[in-house]
Amino acid sequence: MKATAKAHTNIALIKYWGKRNESIILPTNNSLSLTLDGYFTTTTVEYNNSLSKDEFTLDGLAVSGESYKRVSAFLDLIRNMAGKQVYARVESVNDVPTAAGFASSASGFAALAAAGTKAIGLKLNDQELSRLTRQGSGSACRSIYGGFAEWEMGMREDGSDSYAVPIAPADYWDIRVAAVVLSSAQKSVSSRVGMRRTVETSPFFQGWLDSISKDLLEIKQGIQTQDFEKVGEIAEANCLKMHATTLGASPPFTYWHDTTLVVMQKIWEMRLQGTPVYFTIDAGPNVKVLYLPEYEEQVKQTLGSLPGVSDIRLSRPGQGITYL
Ligand code: 2P0
Numbered sequence: 347m348k349a350t351a352k353a354h355t356n357i358a359l360i361k362y363w364g365k366r367n368e369s370i371i372l373p374t375n376n377s378l379s380l381t382l383d384g385y386f387t388t389t390t391v392e393y394n395n396s397l398s399k400d401e402f403t404l405d406g407l408a409v410s411g412e413s414y415k416r417v418s419a420f421l422d423l424i425r426n427m428a429g430k431q432v433y434a435r436v437e438s439v440n441d442v443p444t445a446a447g448f449a450s451s452a453s454g455f456a457a458l459a460a461a462g463t464k465a466i467g468l469k470l471n472d473q474e475l476s477r478l479t480r481q482g483s484g485s486a487c488r489s490i491y492g493g494f495a496e497w498e499m500g501m502r503e504d505g506s507d508s509y510a511v512p513i514a515p516a517d518y519w520d521i522r523v524a525a526v527v528l529s530s531a532q533k534s535v536s537s538r539v540g541m542r543r544t545v546e547t548s549p550f551f552q553g554w555l556d557s558i559s560k561d562l563l564e565i566k567q568g569i570q571t572q573d574f575e576k577v578g579e580i581a582e583a584n585c586l587k588m589h590a591t592t593l594g595a596s597p598p599f600t601y602w603h604d605t606t607l608v609v610m611q612k613i614w615e616m617r618l619q620g621t622p623v624y625f626t627i628d629a630g631p632n633v634k635v636l637y638l639p640e641y642e643e644q645v646k647q648t649l650g651s652l653p654g655v656s657d658i659r660l661s662r663p664g665q666g667i668t669y670l
Contacts, residue, residue: 455482578624
């Protein structure tokens with residue numbers, strides 16, 4: 347009744363931004379991501395009849411409040427699937443530096459789903475595991491797979507056709523991602539709240555949705571032909587469209603800080619000078635830079651020396667779920 351699993355986080359190149367069902371987490375659009383080897387969560391789940399409630403530690407510390415409730419509610423889903431009412435001890439260790447601005451919920455729920463189902467004796471295939479993981483955190487359903495993955499939004503109300511599928515494995519193409527960490531760490535609107543406000547109030551939201559299918563089609567062509575510039579251009583433009591929707595929300599908001607814009611402008615300048623680098627930004631101020639291995643030094647030097655940048659963390663394509 348015990349299992350350990352490791353999952354990596356992922357960076358969306360076509361963003362998930364909007365839910366059509368908040369309780370079972372169904373998105374309003376397909377999204378596409380690259381799993382990263384630099385950031386992961388390792389989770390052990392042990393079910394034990396002697397426990398009177400679930401226990402959850404993160405990096406050795408007992409977790410309570412909202413995070414505990416989310417984990418316990420997710421374990422309920424697993425228990426219902428297995429038809430077993432038994433509490434669990436969950437030990438998670440995060441190797442996702444909060445400062446880098448990657449959502450640890452992606453690797454966290456993917457590792458929890460994998461370890462939690464295995465420990466209780468469920469044998470799920472990747473599709474079933476991804477569908478379950480989605481209900482913990484949307485972006486986590488893409489972390490079941492290494493390399494490039496696409497979350498198919500599905501059409502059904504019950505979510506049975508909403509899960510991620512693999513597009514290309516981690517060793518298919520060595521695209522690198524640098525997280526440019528900014529020194530100012532202001533608290534921003536959470537992605538859940540930001541998404542909801544955008545869906546409910548932003549007049550730009552429909553435009554965002556209307557643009558997705560073309561972006562997806564073209565980025566998949568770019569991945570298939572390993573056309574870095576095409577992939578970078580589409581990812582960057584898709585990110586800018588997502589962030590534009592927040593400016594139209596009521597009340598309006600943005601995840602960008604002043605240094606976010608400084609980094610973006612430097613990247614545009616590097617491109618004008620012939621260096622193929624592109625950016626994407628999630629629900630926070632840090633900038634994630636896409637580049638090919640031969641430009642690693644240049645990316646580190648040029649962006650690392652900008653005022654307001656505190657660190658640069660580099661990552662390669664990562665693997666999907668592994669069991670330890
Ligand atoms: C993404 N983000 O595709 C997008 C881009 C943020 C910006 O998925 O509410 O933690 O748990 O489903 O997955 C962040 O939201 O949200 C996110 P929930 P999640 O990666």
